[in-house]
Structure formats: C-alpha cells, structure tokens
Amino acid sequence: MAEVLVRYFAAAAESAGVEEERVLVEPATVGRLQEDLIARHGPGMARVLRNGSFLVDGVVSRRPEQALGVQVDVLPPFAGG
Numbered sequence: 001m002a003e004v005l006v007r008y009f010a011a012a013a014e015s016a017g018v019e020e021e022r023v024l025v026e027p028a029t030v031g032r033l034q035e036d037l038i039a040r041h042g043p044g045m046a047r048v049l050r051n052g053s054f055l056v057d058g059v060v061s062r063r064p065e066q067a068l069g070v071q072v073d074v075l076p077p078f079a080g081g
Helices: 011-016 030-041 043-051
Strands: 002-008 020-025 053-056 059-061 071-075
Touching: 002 011, 002 030, 011 030, 011 043, 011 071, 020 030, 030 043, 030 053, 030 071
Parallel strands: 002 071
Antiparallel strands: 002 020, 053 059, 053 071
C-alpha cells in the first residue's frame, strides 16, 4: 500500500474541504486514487475530477493506469481566456 501526499487546488480544495491530505492507495494508480477521492469527498469531487487532471510528481496525467508517485496535485479544469 502506498502513502501519497494529495494536494488540492481551487475547486478541488473546496470539494475536499482541505488543501492537502495523506492517502493510502492500493493499487497505487491514478484510477484507484480517483475512486478513493470520490468515495471520500462525494459528488462535488466527482464533478471536479470529471474534467480535471492529476499532476503526478510534476507530470500531468489523466490515464487511470498511471502509477502514482509520492505527491499528486489535483487540478480542476481551468477556464480559458
């Protein structure tokens, strides 16, 4: 089981109610983390993650099979302009 530091930004932080937390994930993949975060934080987080992305150790990923690193940033969709 991997412990990951998850940091939330903007709407993701609002949905989580915290700016960061440590999460235990098994298997340690983006898809499993996404499932866990939705189970923890509910429909608001599901909406954020539907079009948002994960920054895994500095690299953007939306692939469910992507392995996690030690830190993941949850990024909501950004408005253009």
